[in-house]
Amino acid sequence: MNFLVFSRAIPPELCSVEILADIFRLRRILPHIISPIQVSFVPGRQITDNILIAQELMHKFKLSKGNKGFMAWKIDLSKAYDRLNWKFVEHVLVELGLPCPITKLILCCVSTVRYQIYMNGELTDQFLPKNGIRQGDPLSPYLFVMCIEKLSHLIEDSVKKGVWKPVKSSQSGPAVSHLFFADDLVLFAEANSTQARVLKSCLERFCNASGQTVNYDKSVVFCSPNTRKETAKEVSLICGSPLTEDLGKYLGMPMLHSRITKLTYGSLIDKVHKRLASWKSKFLTLASRATLIQAVTSAVPIYAMQTSKLPISVGQELDKLNRNFFWGGSEKKLKIHLCQWDLACRPKHKGGLGFKKTTAMNKALLAKVGWRLHQNDKGLWAKIYESKYLKGKSVLDSSLMFRQDCPTTWKGVMYGVELLRQGVGWRVGKGDTTKFWKDSWLIDERLLKHDGVLHIEDIDCSVSNFFKDEWWDLDKLRRALTEDLVQHVVNYPVGFASNLQDCQIWKGTANGVFSVKTAYNMFFKDPSWPDYSFSSLWKLKIPPKLKIFAWLIAQGKILSNEQRVRRQLTLDASCGVCEWPIETTLHILRDCYKARDIWNTVLMPRHQGHFFQMDFLPWFQTNLLSQAVWCSNIPWCLVFIFTCWYVWKWRNHQVFQGDDDVSPYPKQLIVRAVHEWFKASHVLSRHNHKVQVDLKWEPPISGQFKLNVDGSRRNGSGHIGAGGVIRNSSGDWISGFAVNLGKGQILEAEIWGLFFGLKLAMDKEINNLVVELDSALAVQLIQKQGLTDVHPLAALVASCWELMHKINCCSVYQTYREKNSVADCLATWSYNLDLGLYIFVDAPAWIGPSLIEDLLRFTRSRLVPTDLLV
Template structure:
């Protein structure tokens, strides 16, 4: 009814500028906003629409919970008159719509302070509970960091708000309960690094905010016909793309936020024809009869390497859109995860090495089959976050630096866990029978952990981590509760630390899948590829009938630059082309690439070079009477695999045959 009234010019929606499309309403479930001109005629039209809706559906509109908001140019007397006619209160400031502020004023910090308040309340409720460090880590990632996500996908939060949110998360993680100060043993920026780089994988909210906003720019770029895209284009970039839009006069806060996301998008976006897309289209370089690339035209714009990469792909159809793609994203489309990873890598380019430790040592810690709290303890040992007497003294804490047990040496982490006579004896009598101190007696904790990591036995690694935690736990009982436990009790405690979390068993390799034909005349097309990086791909195709007899085959080498997935797709394309040429119109295409199989059956749009090959595969499949795709392990695709290796080895042009060549010694080719 609203659309019909707008079509008949009974109401007029709002618009960003004169050339922008009008928006008459926003509807989501029972949350509705209707836009119109501030005059009695349109107010009565809206009232009539609402009354008609009530009579037709039996749902009464709650005018008491509704409100009307006017722009600045409407006099106060006229506002009150129009509000009385509609029967709703007049408000000076509209609230939120779907949880997002409808109007953002000058004070951005005041608007987004609600995120800080919600996060503080949530963390305050948790502080009353006894949570391990590992439990806090999970709650921060799954709850605290999810609170601002919705608003961050629309607005660029002020840096002060991000700092306050980070501060709340850091205080909660390091154990602050009320307003007391606690030592933060590592910078928050270090905790935001990936686990494999010495961090804990917390989100950097500023960079995450940017990656969310880049997603909105990506959607506008790929969907220019949406109302949002058309409105923004009319206001900010009427003659170009959003990626080339310049600064506008008096821009809105949302537009400024999108520009923040655009900065990240420009760092990672890729184009099939670099620098050409601004003035021409990819399809301008495709010749008809036969379908082929315009090599002379492309050579004017592309470097030899880029030209080879492009022209080695399947020639797309003439209606194939010339779209950008995101090389690191799923289906070569932008994802927030890939954008965040790019933002983090760009942020760390100018920094020094993220850690003094080898990344393999960090991966080893997080891969241990022990309780999460013990993994976190091991991380703290390497990150220098264990509150030994020496560490506290270095933080200007007035404390006796000597070991509480032996009283002979300063309590360093090495001393507390290994060199103290009490701890040394436990290592000697433990089932591990590990030498507690290397021969030089000066081994650091990191070097000690590395020595243990080199032992090729997973059970020793697990027992080592459990016993190290038990020794530190016994030390804490002595220091904070004045409770002395024996060596035997400490060993028993390490044995009682059991892996409670369910760990999925390693997945066994799936058995070969028998691909059965459903009809007598149906054929199976086995396809495989063997890539030579930077040179080309060897392709092998074998067509078999219902009984498994070879009907025909082909193999050959295609020069160009291909990834493994692109090579596998090119093999399927060659198989379907062979099937079409031999007039087999009922086929099942078989590949041993699970990723390619999911790409084919999923149907998601892929914007990269691979997408052109996938589109070509689907076009060939549509020309057959029936075509399906399936997956089989490599063992079930042995013939095609051998042909692909033969093509890779011989570098020959495509050879077609009704019988398989001698494949006796080809299974060992690489």
């Protein structure tokens, strides 16, 4: 940094930030300099990789027969960070080829530390250490990983020389000599005295150079069952570590030597039980309990479930603990559970509370391991599975079965693959690999099983057989499929102009990449009450406890006397306030005379008649999701749910405590609570202020052409279309188009519009082209932000790139809709056309007003966030 230039100076307090910013660049090179067996702190590697490998090798040990035994030496390094020699650190950094200034900077950070010890209530004088790196320092993990890599080099050299005999999980699989995760080390070799001496020699050489010390008493040696007892004892004596019949836990997971039982993962139940026991549920609202379950107890078993299928009894016990805590019950006294746990475990947008059912989450997490195999992960664990189980087959192959003698980890993976098969589909590129009838590419099921099939000429034909002139062969499609299905086919984002190959993707996500969340959601079908928007409920800015209350109302789970009779808690279904024969949820919240009196104080007079005439669900949905404003800019939905809460609260006081707690001025209490919440949430929320600006279409500069494109979708029918126009610097119409794309999503329409616009420009031999569209997401995809080969739109976007490369000087920008009115009109007009593309050499008469407005530089107003203003 040039400190002579004042403009480049930085405040002293930011110097450490600048240093760390440079140091963190080390992460980028770690995957290239650290061997695959070290998975800690290396981007792209996961701790579960080594667990899977270790379990495979333990299974190998278990099944070993004959005279050749195997050993695993689990090593405990004593104070590994504190003992690291600084000279050794310098040697490692130099050997890795780091630039001299970076090396000096790192050593300066390491060696300039000062320590004080808090002793007898007082701090000692500062002193300088002579070795060691600080735990908690962001640089330390990377330095330690690079230093421990030297031990890996020593081991690999011994293996190459044939001195060290590593272990193979299968005959054709890769050999494994060691597994590292930071300072957790496990060494593998054949079990004999010669190999034991080789292992100890490598370890001692590394310790002498690095300053490390092995705690031999805490380290253990495990030998395969077929190893002779005398040999095992000799190996243990040479290594200096005790012999064990159970390797215990590795990276927090038990090394399984037999079948899994409830006792194997009993610690998970104990952990959750201790967490829940530390909280007093009776002092917490349902919303508070829900937060604790989602953030704490549901996370406890996640780590274990990533690599192993838990016993069903363990999952049931964990669910039971969470369920009883949420409803406030205990083993001694159970409280009423207002709904089934399966309903509470549904995703929020599907009518649930978003809790995680343990067995379903377990399967979704194991499906992720299967997805990584399916995506050809390059890790050592994947190579072991490929050589031992897959043998060239896809992990989705239905013929791929596991034998009963397979390790529990592989059985768990295959358990997850069952779910994976349901969510994997095809992303069509060139269309020559995907089978039109047999593969799942258009909808969730294969077209072969769809009711919309009319005629099948060739059951093995590929999707590309239905292409014609860089578009679909509509005549052929209509002979094979019903019109409704054809409407879905024609908008499918295939790569007519690209060479992108077909590939399998995850259909549950927008980007085609597997996610545990969407895999878990596959367990739950859409709710049977599609008229109610639960997603909107959870987005409301109301107190969390009232969100839970609103959810219970929407589900009809409020404990009215009608519900209490159904649960055999009472024989009297009448209202305890007005003695109405049947007390329903609607009666409690609105129709009881006391509730009605309260509502009349809150409601505007002009709304009272309609308010009391609606059925339950329409009444609740309309008011809760209302965008209306009550007074003082307070949303009506906030007043509505607060009033429901107080009506329910006052009713319970009167019925169960005989206390008519209703204030003579209920409106004042409700309004005060509403104002307090509104003020607090308004202060805490970050509002992005908007200003009104005037926008108009801007013509391109002289010598350039401008292509405006837009997509459109009708929410009711799902029909989509696109349109676009090319104009010169004078605003003259060069050419335009509209295309009816059948049924699909708006983003597909936007990208299709860009594709046909670029194709039109190329056919017109237009160069120096500026493209504008009003979809930010579409522009991001074109600019390759968040786009991978498995993205559902990857083939269509690739086709757009191909066309852009053929046009000399072509750039794509996002614009506001107010600047894109002509393209918007063309896209909307496409609904009046038959399926397919229509070119307008001259401007249609109905587009004239919008064109004239652009020519006259007519402005349109829009509220724009201040941070987007240039």
